[in-house]
Amino acid sequence: MLFRSWASAVESPWPDVASVADHVGVPHLVVTRHALVREVLADPVTYRPDNALDAVTPMPVTALRVLAGHRFRLPPTLANNSGASHPQIRAIVADALHPTRVAAQRPWLTALVRDRVARLTATLDAGEPVDLYADLAADLPLLVLARLVELPDAPVGAVKEFARAALELFWAPLDADRQLALAAEVGRFHGVLRDFAATGGGLAAELRAAGHPPDVVVGALFFLLVAGQETTSQFLTLLLHRLAGEPAVRAGLRTGEVAVADVVEEGLRLEPPIVTWRRVATADGLLGGQPVPAGTSLVLWLARAGRDPAVVESPDEFRPGQRGSRRHLAFGAGAHRCVGDVLARMEAAVVVAEAAPLLDGVTVVRPPWCPDNLTFRMPDAFVIRRAPETGLTGS
Ligand code: HEM
Numbered sequence: 237m238l239f240r241s242w243a244s245a246v247e248s249p250w251p252d253v254a255s256v257a258d259h260v261g262v263p264h265l266v267v268t269r270h271a272l273v274r275e276v277l278a279d280p281v282t283y284r285p286d287n288a289l290d291a292v293t294p295m296p297v298t299a300l301r302v303l304a305g306h307r308f309r310l311p312p313t314l315a316n317n318s319g320a321s322h323p324q325i326r327a328i329v330a331d332a333l334h335p336t337r338v339a340a341q342r343p344w345l346t347a348l349v350r351d352r353v354a355r356l357t358a359t360l361d362a363g364e365p366v367d368l369y370a371d372l373a374a375d376l377p378l379l380v381l382a383r384l385v386e387l388p389d390a391p392v393g394a395v396k397e398f399a400r401a402a403l404e405l406f407w408a409p410l411d412a413d414r415q416l417a418l419a420a421e422v423g424r425f426h427g428v429l430r431d432f433a434a435t436g437g438g439l440a441a442e443l444r445a446a447g448h449p450p451d452v453v454v455g456a457l458f459f460l461l462v463a464g465q466e467t468t469s470q471f472l473t474l475l476l477h478r479l480a481g482e483p484a485v486r487a488g489l490r491t492g493e494v495a496v497a498d499v500v501e502e503g504l505r506l507e508p509p510i511v512t513w514r515r516v517a518t519a520d521g522l523l524g525g526q527p528v529p530a531g532t533s534l535v536l537w538l539a540r541a542g543r544d545p546a547v548v549e550s551p552d553e554f555r556p557g558q559r560g561s562r563r564h565l566a567f568g569a570g571a572h573r574c575v576g577d578v579l580a581r582m583e584a585a586v587v588v589a590e591a592a593p594l595l596d597g598v599t600v601v602r603p604p605w606c607p608d609n610l611t612f613r614m615p616d617a618f619v620i621r622r623a624p625e626t627g628l629t630g631s
Contacts (some may be wrong), residue, residue, distance in 0.1 A: 238264065239409055239608035241511050242539060250540070253524040258292060258610075259409040264514075264535045265528060270544035270565065272524050273536045276515055277569035280318060283515040285572050287533055288316040289459075290514070292610050293410045299419040306423030307430065313455035315463070315572060321448070322571070325456060328446060330575045332385050332439050338579045341380050342586065349376070349590040356594055365601050365621040372591060373472035373618075377465040377583055384579070385460065386438025388428050398425035399466045400614065402458075407611045429454050429461075466612070468580045470509035472587050473615045475500075477604050478507050479588070480595045480620065482554050489592050498556035499592075500584045505542040505564035506554055509613050512537050513568055535610070538565045599623040 237244055238258050244250070252269045267273050276283045289310060295303070312318070313325055349372075356366045366372075375392045387395075398421060404410070405418040433440050433453035439460075443453045479486060479499070488494025517532040528534070541564070543551040548560030555561070567574035574580070599622075604615030 238266070238535065239610055240606075241537060242606070242613060244540075253526045256535075260294060262533070264533045265523070265526070266512075266535045266537055267523065268537045268540045268544075269524065270541040270547045270563070273538065273541040273565055274569055276523070276534055276536055277565070277572075280571045282518055282521055283534060284318040284518050285316055285515055286312065286318055287514050287516040288572075289406055290316075291406045293408065293415065295415060295419070296412050298412065299415040302416060302419040303423045303426075306427050308423045308426045309451050309454070310458065311451045311455050313452050314459050314575075321452070324446060325443065325448065325452065326575060328442050329439065329456065329460065332442075333576055333579055335578045337384055338582050341383055342582055344383070345376070345380055345583065345586050346590065348379070349586055353590050353594060360594070360598065360620070360622045363622060365619050366594075367602075368476050368591070368594070368618045368620060369469075369473040369604065369615060370617060373469045373476070373587065375469070376472065376587070377468035377580075380579070380583060381460070381464050385464075386436055386440065387457075387461070388432035388436065390425075390428055394425070395461060395465075398422060399462045401425075402462050403466060403609065403612045403614060404607075408607065408609045426454065426458065429457050433457060463574075464576050464579075466614075467509045468576075468583050470613050470615055471503070471507065471580065472584060473604055473618050474507040474509060474613060475503035475584060475588065476591060476595065477600075477615070477618050478503060478554060479592055480598065480600055485554060485556060486592050486595060488556070489588070494556050496585050496589050497581070498561065499588050500581055501562045501564070502554050502556045502558070503584065503588075504566040505548070505561055506552075507613075508539050508542065508564070508566040510566065510611055511539040511613065512611050514611075536565075538568070541565045595620070597623055 238256055250268050252272055254266050255263050256266050257263050267276060352372055356371060359366050374396065378392055378395055401418045401421040405422055433450055440453050440457060443456060485494055485499060512535045515534045515536065517528045517530055519530050521528045545551050547563050549558050567577045598620040601621050602617055602619035604618045606613045606615055
């Protein structure tokens with residue numbers, strides 16, 4: 237269940253808090269209820285984020301050697317930082333992602349998406365399939381991020397490859413050979429980041445000027461390049477796939493009866509790209525009546541919390557604007573709540589507004605497939621084609 241939690245039937249009974257052993261026998265306390273997940277996220281003293289980036293498959297010495305060979309280090313900077321430096325680092329990153337800066341990117345992104353949608357429409361009209369992951373969603377968030385934050389001058393494909401390798405290395409069940417290959421990929425790109433962190437402008441320069449050591453600058457860039465673009469491209473893919481099966485929602489979008497922003501929120505609630513997030517207990521305590529010994533790894537099932545019937549009226553139905561729709565925890569909560577939420581929402585709103593019409597009259601050739609992973613969905617493709625003859629499928 238831990239590595240394919242999104243595939244668990246929601247109706248199936250699941251305790252509020254349950255101890256589940258992972259593939260190497262390490263127990264985790266899985267927390268499912270919205271109120272309990274919030275309780276944990278709101279208390280960074282009892283439940284620290286220090287384990288957020290721990291590799292769920294322990295690294296063998298061979299992989300550690302490869303990382304060490306690349307001088308790989310990941311000190312606490314953002315998501316896994318419970319120390320005194322967190323608020324200051326977070327404030328610098330939040331400035332770079334300020335809502336006014338995000339809003340300024342909207343016209344550029346709209347023009348880009350509109351252009352792509354026109355080309356994809358022509359391909360569909362010609363009877364050819366299109367992959368809405370590869371041809372539309374995959375690189376958009378990275379392109380926007382690069383306009384907001386100065387990034388190393390690396391090809392988009394190389395950054396995507398590194399980021400997906402990092403998500404696999406830290407959050408997937410793996411064998412030793414795969415770990416070795418991923419460690420080589422992640423370690424190599426870490427070197428690129430290290431060079432950039434020493435000399436780069438923009439956010440890197442601001443972190444340096446605030447007195448943060450090189451490792452911290454690298455750590456912040458590392459996390460941003462992973463969390464700041466992979467998450468959103470995964471979300472865009474999952475949301476478009478979901479919308480392909482929601483013709484009434486698309487019809488509402490067409491007539492204006494359904495608001496784009498409400499579709500994005502319901503998407504985050506039902507198709508979050510980050511399905512779980514971790515915390516570690518610092519002291520013996522109780523959660524939902526269950527003892528939590530100090531040192532326990534808590535797996536907060538964010539996706540399940542979004543479907544808690546105590547919070548949302550029709551938990552399993554995609555009903556934009558329904559009561560409780562916006563109370564999802566897709567972005568976490570509390571001191572470490574996602575600082576990219578405004579950016580992710582803007583990108584998703586543009587894609588929904590511009591690309592939803594592509595889904596009318598199409599048939600799904602290949603739904604997204606997601607590999608085993610504790611936290612990230614990582615869809616690999618989403619292929620559609622114009623439905624033959626009637627053109628009514630999916631409309
Ligand atoms: C749909 C897209 C996204 C989702 C679902 C998402 C989700 C999350 C979650 C669950 C956390 C952990 C929150 C916690 O511990 O309480 C987080 C943290 C974070 N996210 Fe996002 N995220 C998304 C997009 C982005 C983007 C676009 C950026 C930046 C460009 C970003 C940057 C960050 C950062 C820097 C943190 C760490 C914040 C801290 O520890 O202070 N995320 N995100």
